[in-house]
Amino acid sequence: xxxxxxxxxxxxxxxxxxxxxxxxxLPASGTVLEVASGSGEHAxxxxxxxxxxxxxxxxxxxxxxxxxxxxxAHSPSNNLVPPVKLDVTETKWPVEAANYQSAPVTAIFxxxxxxISPWQTCEGLMAGAGRILPASGRLFLYGPFKFKGQxxxxxxxxxxxxxxxxDPEYGVRDMEAVLDEASKNGLRHIIARPMPSNNFFHLFEKx
Ligand SMILES: C[S@@+](CC[C@H](N)C(=O)[O-])C[C@H]1O[C@@H](n2cnc3c(N)ncnc32)[C@H](O)[C@@H]1O
Numbered sequence: 483x484x485x486x487x488x489x490x491x492x493x494x495x496x497x498x499x500x501x502x503x504x505x506x507x508l509p510a511s512g513t514v515l516e517v518a519s520g521s522g523e524h525a526x527x528x529x530x531x532x533x534x535x536x537x538x539x540x541x542x543x544x545x546x547x548x549x550x551x552x553x554x555a556h557s558p559s560n561n562l563v564p565p566v567k568l569d570v571t572e573t574k575w576p577v578e579a580a581n582y583q584s585a586p587v588t589a590i591f592x593x594x595x596x597x598i599s600p601w602q603t604c605e606g607l608m609a610g611a612g613r614i615l616p617a618s619g620r621l622f623l624y625g626p627f628k629f630k631g632q633x634x635x636x637x638x639x640x641x642x643x644x645x646x647x648x649d650p651e652y653g654v655r656d657m658e659a660v661l662d663e664a665s666k667n668g669l670r671h672i673i674a675r676p677m678p679s680n681n682f683f684h685l686f687e688k689x
Contacts, residue, residue, distance in 0.1 A: 485552055485556075486545070486548040486549050486551070486552045487521065487522070487549050487552045487553050487556060488520075488521035488522075488545075488546065488549040489521065489523070490520060490521050490523060492594075493520065493521060493523045493524055494523065495678070495679070496593075496624075496677070496678065496679070496681070497523070497524055497527045497528070499677055499678055500524070500528075500593065500624055500677070500683065501527065501528055501531060503675055503677070503683045504528070504532075504591070504622060504683075505531070505532070507620060507622070507673075507685050508532055508535060508589060508620075509535070509588040509589050509618075509619070509620060511534065511535065511585070511588065512535065512536070512585050512586050512587060512588030512589070513535070513536040513537075513538050513563070513577075513584045513585045513586065513587045513588065513589075514532065514535050514536070514537050514538065514587075514588070514589045514590070514591055515538045515540065515577055515587045515589070515590045515591070515614075516537065516538065516539050516540060516590075516591045516592070517540055517568065517570055517590055517591070517592040517595065517607060517610075518540070518541055518542075518570070518592055518593070518594075518595040519539040519540055519541050519546070519550050519565055520541070520546055520549075520550075520593075520594070521546065521549045521550065521553065522539060522546075522549050522550030522551075522552070522553030522554060522565070523553060524591075524593065525537055525539045525550065525553065525554070525562060526553045526554065526556070526557035526559065526562065528591075529559040529561050529562040530559040530561070532561075533559075533561050534561065535561065535588075535589075536561050536563060536584050536585050537559075537561055537562050537563065538563040538566065538577065538584055538587070539554070539562070539563065539564065539565040539566075540565050540566045540567070540568035540576070541565055541567070541568065542567060542568060542569040542570075547565045547567065550564075550565045551564060551565065563584055569606075570595075570603050570606035570607045570610055571602050571603060571605075571606040572606070573609070575610055575614065577614060578613070578614060586616070587614050587615065587619070588615070588616065588619050588620070589615075589619060589620040589621070589622065590607075590610070590611050590614070590615065590619075590620070590621045590622070591622045591624075592607055592621070592622070592623055592624070593623075593624040593625060594624065594625045595607070595625070596623075596625065596655055596660070597625055597626060597642075597645060597652060597653060597654050597655055598645060598648075598652055599651075599652065600649075600651040600652070601651065601655070601659075604655060604659075604660060604663055605663055607621075607623075608621075608660075608663040608664050608666070608667045608669060609667055611664075611667065611669055611686070611688070612666075612667025612668045612669060612688065613667075615669075615688040616688065617688055617689065618687055618688060619687070619688040620685060620686065620687055620688075621664075621669060621685070621686040621687075621688075622683065622684070622685055623660070623683075623684040623685075623686065624677070624681060624682070624683050624684070625681055625682070626638045626641065626654045626680060626681050626682070627654065627655055627656070627657045627660065627682050627684075628642075628654050628655065628656045628657065629656075629657050629658075630656075630658065631656060633654065634680050634682075635680040637679075637680060638654055638680050641654065642654040657674075657682075657684075660684075664686050668688060668689045669686040669687065669688055669689070670686060670687050670688075670689050671684065671685075671686055672685040672686060672687050673685045
């Protein structure tokens with residue numbers, strides 16, 4: 483059978499520091515919805531280490547859904563839920579469906595999506611988190627950000643130029659714009675942690 487697993491060297495590099503930070507802030511129970519699970523490598527690494535939480539993978543890209551399916555088959559964990567097709571820009575997500583089987587979503591994790599997609603994905607992510615999370619539910623957002631219009635490193639500036647050459651709608655986002663979007667959707671910013679390679683880990687809590 484064909485192995486459809488994708489391999490991301492960046493994911494292998496950042497998964498340990500992300501998990502270390504994440505573990506200090508995860509809720510005690512429920513489901514963590516991973517928005518834009520990518521290859522699925524974060525999910526198979528995190529899930530066995532965050533039990534009894536359930537880890538729900540998702541993506542809108544069919545090939546990455548296949549990759550995550552094969553990663554889950556290769557590295558199973560009884561708290562890992564196969565990917566659902568989820569486009570963050572949609573106004574109802576599969577985890578909101580009446581027949582959704584898993585425990586209620588108490589946290590959402592999203593890494594490296596809002597800069598490598600149009601701004602509407604940030605709007606959709608914040609709107610979805612605002613709709614779905616219960617009071618005190620958490621949104622974890624990881625990636626590169628600008629602060630007050632300034633890049634935090636030359637490498638991020640180059641990365642931003644490269645992103646915009648792929649698509650002018652892509653780009654490293656201004657944290658102030660992200661905070662505005664969060665606050666419009668009832669999400670309070672709790673922490674910003676600098677992470678390796680000029681990335682940040684942001685925690686938001688539903689009011
Ligand atoms: C650079 S990858 C990051 C993947 C993974 N989170 C990681 O950090 O390795 C960007 C991801 O965003 C997803 N994505 C882009 N637009 C999306 C949308 N509208 N809804 C859901 N996922 C989206 C892509 O399919 C891809 O999996």
